[in-house]
Amino acid sequence: MTQLDVRPPAEDAVRGSAPAGSGVRGKGLGGNSVGLMGSAVIGISTVAPVYCLTSTLGSTAGEVGVQMPAVFLAGFLPMLLVAFAYRELNKAMPDCGTSFTWTVKAFGPRVGWMCGWGLVIATIIVLSNLAGVATSYFWLLAGEITGNDSIAALDDSKPVHIVTCLALIAVATAISYRGMTATKGLQYALVGLQLVVLAVFVAMAVQKAHSGEFASSLDFSWSWLNPFAVQSFAAFTAGLSLSIFMFWGWDACLTANEETTGSEKTPGRAALIAMVVLVGSYLATGVAAQMAVGSGTSGLGLANPGTSDNVFAALAGPVMGPGLGVLLFVAVLASAAASLQTTFIPVARTVLAMSTYEALPASYARVHPRFRTPGRATITAGVATGVFYTVMTLVSEHVLVDTIYALGLMICFYYALTAFACVWFFRAELTRSFRDLVFKGLFPGVGGILLTAVFGKTLYDMWDPAYGSGSSVFGVGSVFVIGVGLLVLGVVLMLVMQRRSPAFFRGEVLTKETPALVVED
Numbered sequence: 001m002t003q004l005d006v007r008p009p010a011e012d013a014v015r016g017s018a019p020a021g022s023g024v025r026g027k028g029l030g031g032n033s034v035g036l037m038g039s040a041v042i043g044i045s046t047v048a049p050v051y052c053l054t055s056t057l058g059s060t061a062g063e064v065g066v067q068m069p070a071v072f073l074a075g076f077l078p079m080l081l082v083a084f085a086y087r088e089l090n091k092a093m094p095d096c097g098t099s100f101t102w103t104v105k106a107f108g109p110r111v112g113w114m115c116g117w118g119l120v121i122a123t124i125i126v127l128s129n130l131a132g133v134a135t136s137y138f139w140l141l142a143g144e145i146t147g148n149d150s151i152a153a154l155d156d157s158k159p160v161h162i163v164t165c166l167a168l169i170a171v172a173t174a175i176s177y178r179g180m181t182a183t184k185g186l187q188y189a190l191v192g193l194q195l196v197v198l199a200v201f202v203a204m205a206v207q208k209a210h211s212g213e214f215a216s217s218l219d220f221s222w223s224w225l226n227p228f229a230v231q232s233f234a235a236f237t238a239g240l241s242l243s244i245f246m247f248w249g250w251d252a253c254l255t256a257n258e259e260t261t262g263s264e265k266t267p268g269r270a271a272l273i274a275m276v277v278l279v280g281s282y283l284a285t286g287v288a289a290q291m292a293v294g295s296g297t298s299g300l301g302l303a304n305p306g307t308s309d310n311v312f313a314a315l316a317g318p319v320m321g322p323g324l325g326v327l328l329f330v331a332v333l334a335s336a337a338a339s340l341q342t343t344f345i346p347v348a349r350t351v352l353a354m355s356t357y358e359a360l361p362a363s364y365a366r367v368h369p370r371f372r373t374p375g376r377a378t379i380t381a382g383v384a385t386g387v388f389y390t391v392m393t394l395v396s397e398h399v400l401v402d403t404i405y406a407l408g409l410m411i412c413f414y415y416a417l418t419a420f421a422c423v424w425f426f427r428a429e430l431t432r433s434f435r436d437l438v439f440k441g442l443f444p445g446v447g448g449i450l451l452t453a454v455f456g457k458t459l460y461d462m463w464d465p466a467y468g469s470g471s472s473v474f475g476v477g478s479v480f481v482i483g484v485g486l487l488v489l490g491v492v493l494m495l496v497m498q499r500r501s502p503a504f505f506r507g508e509v510l511t512k513e514t515p516a517l518v519v520e521d
Contacts, residue, residue, distance in 0.1 A: 132393075
């Protein structure tokens with residue numbers, strides 16, 4: 001059985017037969033806390049499938065019409081290709097820093113630092129959004145259960161909303177602080193609930209479609225799966241950006257690699273399992289919903305502007321009835337709450353790794369002696385999320401919305417860098433076998449190119465003030481200002497850390513281009 005090195009970060013120890021001085025360090029995390037199934041569940045939970053579906057089904061249908069399922073497949077492709085990069089890099093270096101550690105190894109400390117920053121800031125944005133969604137659905141569900149509209153309306157009160165949101169963030173932070181075992185047990189229940197409710201919704205939606213109860217119902221067509229049938233390239237790229245967002249978060253199971261049984265292989269397999277479950281759920285739900293109500297812009301149509309931002313709220317009663325319809329509200333709340341809790345995993349462990357390798361202040365490298373978790377990093381992430389959401393909510397709802405739109409830029413940024421890091425790190429092995437060429441070179445390279453293309457197109461679109469909330473700064477779209485501004489902030493912080501920790505930036509702590517590690521059996 002594989003033996004995991006969990007020595008304290010102060011020891012510059014490397015697993016197996018890694019060359020002395022390569023710099024890969026143990027963190028002191030609790031090893032063997034999660035198995036294959038638990039790891040896959042964490043990956044699925046972080047993505048929040050039910051929440052993603054209710055918030056993007058309508059928007060995607062509005063962009064591409066009945067080709068919505070095809071765009072889901074198109075968004076799945078680059079993510080799947082990048083998942084192979086994660087799997088191969090994790091086999092060589094099962095380090096909880098994932099994208100940060102791997103890009104440092106491939107491209108050096110500065111590119112690696114910015115990649116880590118992209119992951120951290122993207123996660124903070126997602127955490128704040130999830131907390132807000134969970135808060136809204138908490139009061140909406142309370143109103144549904146009690147039959148009291150005044151209770152549901154409490155969410156419209158900004159002070160009540162913020163206090164509830166901060167309470168949910170505190171609970172999620174506390175659960176994550178207690179370790180992977182506490183996380184795993186809760187996630188089995190919440191993810192299981194989501195998948196069961198989706199299965200019930202799919203079955204009932206198909207039944208409604210065949211019954212002809214809704215005038216907008218459509219017969220299934222294989223052309224729905226043809227991405228080339230989308231009316232314009234602009235519509236396709238807009239839908240693709242939404243689809244990519246729907247798959248973000250599967251890499252959480254990789255950031256828990258040092259706490260997973262068989263850390264060099266299990267997380268990669270779990271990521272692929274999570275991806276398959278997600279794309280299957282998205283396709284089944286998208287097709288069934290489209291069969292039941294169509295993709296029109298009126299009535300129950302998925303692209304109706306009045307309901308497209310929360311499709312399940314509109315379809316719960318008509319498709320599932322007043323009794324079972326409440327389950328969809330429960331599932332969305334469970335989805336947002338579960339993801340809120342697991343999304344702390346990647347940000348806390350990335351910060352832990354960056355601190356361990358002296359890319360961030362040393363205090364964040366502390367691991368709780370009992371729970372074996374990055375306690376300080378987890379609490380800091382929770383505080384940052386609460387402060388970020390509170391400030392954005394009080395400043396302007398438009399700023400909060402535009403920050404969420406800027407998220408796609410961060411996702412493409414660090415995923416693409418990780419994919420290219422795989423190709424470059426393994427460049428000497430690409431001619432060793434056909435398998436190495438495909439899984440270490442071709443697949444990650446194509447995935448990186450596709451995400452870079454989406455990054456560039458998104459950056460171009462963001463310049464237009466009409467992108468996002470429609471607000472602007474000196475004639476430039478506020479989404480562009482926020483997205484690029486956050487990346488520039490990362491550069492500034494990196495320069496500050498370069499003065500405080502010159503050894504890391506000289507490549508003396510985590511060395512570049514170290515040969516693949518061999519884990520002892």
